[in-house]
Amino acid sequence: MKFPRLLVLGVLLGAVAGYVVTGGTAEKSDLATPLQAATVAAASVVDGARLLDDVRTLAADEFGGRRTGTAGSQKAQAFLQRRFEALGLKPFGAAHAQPFAFTANKTAYPSAVNYVGYIAGSALPQRFIVVSAHYDHLGDKGGKLHPGADDNASGVAAMLAIAQWFKAHPPRHTIVFAAFDGEEQGLQGARAFLAALPFPKAQLALNLNLDMVSRNERNEIFVAGTRYNPSLIPLVAEAAARSTVGVKLGHDLPQQKGTTDDWTHSSDHGPFHQAGVPFLYFGVEDHADYHGPGDTFARIEPAFFTSVANLLVDVAATLDANLK
Numbered sequence: 001m002k003f004p005r006l007l008v009l010g011v012l013l014g015a016v017a018g019y020v021v022t023g024g025t026a027e028k029s030d031l032a033t034p035l036q037a038a039t040v041a042a043a044s045v046v047d048g049a050r051l052l053d054d055v056r057t058l059a060a061d062e063f064g065g066r067r068t069g070t071a072g073s074q075k076a077q078a079f080l081q082r083r084f085e086a087l088g089l090k091p092f093g094a095a096h097a098q099p100f101a102f103t104a105n106k107t108a109y110p111s112a113v114n115y116v117g118y119i120a121g122s123a124l125p126q127r128f129i130v131v132s133a134h135y136d137h138l139g140d141k142g143g144k145l146h147p148g149a150d151d152n153a154s155g156v157a158a159m160l161a162i163a164q165w166f167k168a169h170p171p172r173h174t175i176v177f178a179a180f181d182g183e184e185q186g187l188q189g190a191r192a193f194l195a196a197l198p199f200p201k202a203q204l205a206l207n208l209n210l211d212m213v214s215r216n217e218r219n220e221i222f223v224a225g226t227r228y229n230p231s232l233i234p235l236v237a238e239a240a241a242r243s244t245v246g247v248k249l250g251h252d253l254p255q256q257k258g259t260t261d262d263w264t265h266s267s268d269h270g271p272f273h274q275a276g277v278p279f280l281y282f283g284v285e286d287h288a289d290y291h292g293p294g295d296t297f298a299r300i301e302p303a304f305f306t307s308v309a310n311l312l313v314d315v316a317a318t319l320d321a322n323l324k
């Protein structure tokens, strides 16, 4: 994730009986009506030990900070291959691994690789929800290892937890799970995925992007993207009401520059937005270890992270139950 450190006040969901959309435009509803009862109980469904173990593995020294094109990145790819197979995710294409080439800062990255799998939908198999999280990070920088535990081993682990849930509770939509490479080099993995999409982008119902979801001093997480699609707010609010984590709407108001910090293009949801695909991006505000060597597994907050993962499973299930 890339954005300058800046705090912003957002709309806290669940703190009020209703919710208010300011500046939202009237639009045709994307929702099935009436709102479907959520399929997830408020209680925890995520395997917390597995969740933490996935982050510990990806953020380990031997993965070298997972910079695109490095040996550490290849270890991360082998890990993703094992996990996608263990979860029984079908390859989205010829194989889970989807290599792509790009150039950034005059350096060619011939071995960038996205990992993409899916679970076929029962009711709407031709409508796709893409759950994404980038697995690359900064690697060795200035002679120091940047392990990228929060950014973004945490999002990958949460994405795998969502896949685990849908394996046991088959979805209505086809759910695509995308571990993107090259995010830190300019959202390259997401761009490559969309460029090679084997069906019209109009079949993408939503991108649920996860980037930095495992630590916050205020027990809060932001969701960006509802400004563009206010009809998503009641779905997020429903899951947020069941969560022990504070969920705030915001960071998607470009017209408020100076008072807010716009995250619309800060991570892999950006290219989806540019392609006209609705998105929800979940992430915490920057912390002292953002893009630093201190972004370690030891500084993950297990209780917060597990609560967020449960929230994200609930959000994904609620979206699947209600989106058309």
Ligand SMILES: [Zn+2]
Pocket: 001, 002, 134, 151, 152, 183, 211, 212, 267
């Ligand atoms: Zn990131």
